[in-house]
Amino acid sequence: MPQPPYIRTKPLIPGPVTRRTILKAGGTLLLSVFPILPAAAAQILAVRVWPAADYTRVTLENDSDLKVTHFTVPDPQRLVVDIEGLELNPTLKSLVAKIQSGDPYIKQVRVGQNRPNVVRLVFDLKEEIKPQVFTLEPVGTYKHRLIFDLYPVKAVDPIAAMIEKGEWSRADAPVGSPELPAPAPKPPVAATPTTTPPASAPVTAPVPAPVLVPPAGPVLAQPTVPVAPALPVPKTDLPEPAPVRPDPPRVAAQKGDKGGKVVRMMTIALDPGHGGEDPGAIGSAGTREKDIVLAIAKRLKFKLEEQPNMRVMLTRDGDYFVPLGVRVEKARKVQADLFVSIHADAFMLPTARGSSVFVLSEKGATSTAARWLANKENLADAIGGVNIQSHDKQIASVLLDLSTTAQINDSMKLGKAVLGEISGIARLHKGSVEQAGFAVLKAPDIPSILIETAFISNPEEEAKLRDNGYQDQIAAAITKGIKRYFAANPPLAKGRQT
Structure with missing residues (x-):
């Protein structure tokens, strides 16, 4: 059967040929020749x-x-x-x-x-x-x-960590604390004769001294001072020139003084600011605030623990980030009597200089500089990096609690005592304790101060902060200030938290 003739019903290009039509046709041709390029990969x-x-x-x-x-x-x-x-x-x-x-x-x-x-x-x-x-x-x-x-999986408990380091007695742990681990077993002592010398037998070198305390006790060959007071080590046997911290605080807390009165341990939380992802302020010579304040805090810890009946918890003992709320919560978990945050901040002008002590304010900052510094310090969580979605709401709520007037008053007394001692070795930025809304000072039940040891943005003060001698002087002055505060405000017997 013959096919019907082909009849074109529509023109190939409807209507008149316009510039827009030609551009569309050209674009289609280009897309058919050159495939769509993938988005550039992240770097x-x-x-x-x-x-x-x-x-x-x-x-x-x-x-x-x-x-x-x-x-x-x-x-x-x-x-x-x-x-x-x-x-x-x-x-x-x-x-x-x-x-x-x-x-x-x-x-x-x-x-x-x-x-x-x-x-x-x-x-x-x-x-x-x-x-x-x-x-x-x-x-x-x-x-x-x-x-x-x-x-x-099981979060590190600050008291358990201090027990493991020998800085806290297991008998002194607060009631209601998470289950604390048993003391870590000591390495076995080298084989000795089957006949153990009596307790009164003298210990002679070079034979290793027998263990005269229960098996969990320390081995005398270790370079540290044994915790058990039954075996005093002669001072001449200690390594020199490194100082060895005596251990009377824990003995006094457990056995009481000569009069039979039990002496309560005072717990101080030291908070070296910043850390890890958050370097803090950086001086013109590249000095990082996080490194300086950790060094000062470690010196201060040593000096405080040389005092009778004082022990110290560091909110961080290395280069890692700790959120502001966690710093406060750590202090509360160990029932700290004081909270001391240590900083070496920067200001907009490199001429700013001098040491300062701050306490919390409920009514606003006492100066423009104090407000500026508080706002800067409170950015630590944003810079250090906090996972907001999973951040412990209970810990975060600590920062929202209004501190009591009594806490701020006690903080002011502590701040004045510390500032008075610092004034003897350093220039002060301001001659009185300042107040501002520092988030890290918002523990509602712990007297808390923040110390700006010097301005790291000032080249002269940056050089001082890098000096071991100045770091030691600052630590000594803070120690004296804390002792003055406790002498005038002896801590009350603390009921154990549940």
Whole structure:
């Protein structure tokens, strides 16, 4: 059957040929020749690792926000992280070498291109952990950050940590505290003759001295002073020139003084500001506030623990970040009698100089500089990086509690005593204790002060802060101020918290 003739019913290009029509046709042709280019992959700018007993933090700093998924795998314990929109680069590969052998939680990390545009990180772990993975928006000098916080399943208790270090008696632990671990077993003593000398037998060298206390007691060959007072070590046997801290406070607290009266231990929480991701202020010579204040805090801890019946808890004892609320909560957990936060801040003008002492204010700052410093210090959580979604609401609520008038009054007495001693060795920024809304001073039941030891933004004072002698002088002055405060305001018997 013949086919009907082909009849064109519509023109190929309807209507008149216009410039718009030609441009559309050209664009379609270009898209058919050149495929759509994929979006540029994000770039990792820096990787950082902050190991600590509290937790280990791993930070990936990058130029854009990243999408990430993670999961844990048991037997052996691993944390697997997939990061989308990312290609492997040398900076990211360098993460492998940044894991330290002494890291409490990470054994090693493996990095690889899991599939196109997806990088996989596998953290081989030393124990089971609770991971927190979150992102942070750019702040301060940082760009976008991807944070991995690896927490132990059972959080580190500050009292348990102090017991383990021999800085707290198990009998003195507050009622209601989490179950504290048993004392760590000591290494076995080398084999000795089956016949053990009687307790009165003299100890002669070079044979190792027998253990005359229960098996958990220390071995005399250790360079530290034994906790048990039954075996005093002659001073001539101690290593020199390093000083050895005596241990009468814990003995007095357990056995009482000669009159039979039990002496209550005074617990002081020292808070070296900043740490980890938050370097604090940085001087013109590159000195970081977080390093200086930790060094001063350690000197101060040593000097305070040389005093009768004083013990010290550091809110951080290494280079890692501690949120403001956690610092306060740590002090409350050990029922601290005092809270002393140590800083060496900067000001807008490099000419600012002098030491200062601050307490909390309910009515606003006592000066523009005090308000500026408080606002700057209160940014620590944003710079250090807090996972807002999982941040303990109970801990955060501490910062919202209004401190009592009595707490502020006691803080003022402590501040005046400390400022008076500092004035003898350093120039003061202002001759009186100042007040401002520092978040870290908002423990409602602990007298709390914040000490600005000097302005690290002032070149002359930066040089002083780097000097070991000046650090020691500041620590000695604060110690004298605390002793003056306790002499005028002896602590009452403290009921154990439940």
